Amino acid sequence: MTTTSPQGRTELLRPDGSPVRVLVVDDEPSITELLSMALRYEGWQIRSAGDGTGAVQTAREFRPDAVVLDMMLPDMDGLTVLGRLRRELPDVPVLFLTAKDAVEDRIAGLTAGGDDYVTKPFSLEEVVARLRGLIRRSGAADRRSDSVLVVGDLTLDEDSHEVSRAGEGIHLTATEFELLRFLMRNPRRVLSKAQILDRVWSYDFGGQANVVELYISYLRRKIDAGREPMIHTRRGAGYLIKPAAS
């Protein structure tokens, strides 16, 4: 089931209307903090654990709809944790967190069962998007929820990564796509450059804050070119997207 919050955000709900529950497992408190805040902001209920033992215990009583699991835990191997989690919750989808270079060599089968992974350092939008996808496909959320965002005559498909305005297909790069997704998930709402940087770029991004301006510029060229603009600047506050009409 999906519902639309007063701010215009669309959020996932379980079939009975209660909020989605997510368990976050990582040994670095800064990471669990970061993720917990971001996921709570989605309207989800979050619990966290710092090791495998805690993860299995918490899973048993919390019964989450999805798990975010760091592959590198102090007390046990990632796959061992996975096995024990599966014994408790056979159908729960898992989003693995893994180091960039670890994904190259050894861990096969991460996506075999419909699970997914992101590499550290990740962007919050990426984690949220993948979690939404996992939850949607697992059937924990209502099936009517689909993967297409619509604002005015602009549509963005999270599965096929296709974007079109007024029926015309538009090619976006990965970063442009994530930025647009973030804007479209918060239509008519002003998002500050800091917010955008925090959500769309990886948490360790150390560059200049004006990349946001740059990418807004790119997006405008592709989305608004020769049309009624949908992306607007609120000087001193940030940016927002809204249907061209109003």
Add this chain to the structure above:
Amino acid sequence: MTTTSPQGRTELLRPDGSPVRVLVVDDEPSITELLSMALRYEGWQIRSAGDGTGAVQTAREFRPDAVVLDMMLPDMDGLTVLGRLRRELPDVPVLFLTAKDAVEDRIAGLTAGGDDYVTKPFSLEEVVARLRGLIRRSGAADRRSDSVLVVGDLTLDEDSHEVSRAGEGIHLTATEFELLRFLMRNPRRVLSKAQILDRVWSYDFGGQANVVELYISYLRRKIDAGREPMIHTRRGAGYLIKPAAS
């Protein structure tokens, strides 16, 4: 009976609409785990057993529509297990798992009865495809479900392994065929290189991830050569296939 899931995937169902039931028997927990995950993702109901005794017991009460059976079990010979299974479930199709160098004459004899086998290490796509075939032919699922995948003017027959585009036959190697099948079972959906590797290559593949790029390249040469391309790269995300039209 077949139905189309929210993801656009087509899944097998029994005539009464309930999910297909599959029993997985292997003594290595990592194998039963991997298979259970992958088969559950097909929308099937899975039980697993680690030895012959457990297999027969579980079969008795679970009454699966198909069985995946490792021929090398700790407590009894594969043929013995098969015999006892047959006593419980005379008509259930069995997919044998066997080591590559195992005596294939015995297996060959067994598969005459409509059963099938794959050698370890297998790819998940291969197991799923063969299971689908077995279930379809056994009549446990609706017969109308056929074995031909179609995307645009491209068709792939899972039974005869024939592929053609715009009526013109195309010869593919085994790996190319499995890759194309995976793409075609998920049309218009971006599949990451990791996903492709996990499903199409054997679970013990330890090589470079760029084999995927290589085989995509091979496929393009055969499928898209001189035509409107159907296989598309989403840089930084993966690949997808879709009809040439859109």
Add this chain to the structure above:
DNA sequence: CTACAACCTGTGATTTTCCTGAGAAACGCA
């Protein structure tokens, strides 16, 4: 009206990602 801050965007360097040719190794089959 002016001056400043905020924002926009062209240019190009750097990095990342992807494609594909060549050849080695493994495989299948006669």
Add this chain to the structure above:
DNA sequence: TGCGTTTCTCAGGAAAATCACAGGTTGTAG
């Protein structure tokens, strides 16, 4: 066993994406 086919590694090159920098433009406070 020998030969053709298939699979895969390696590496060079092409293409695309990302980002810093800097000069230009616009909005706004005073």
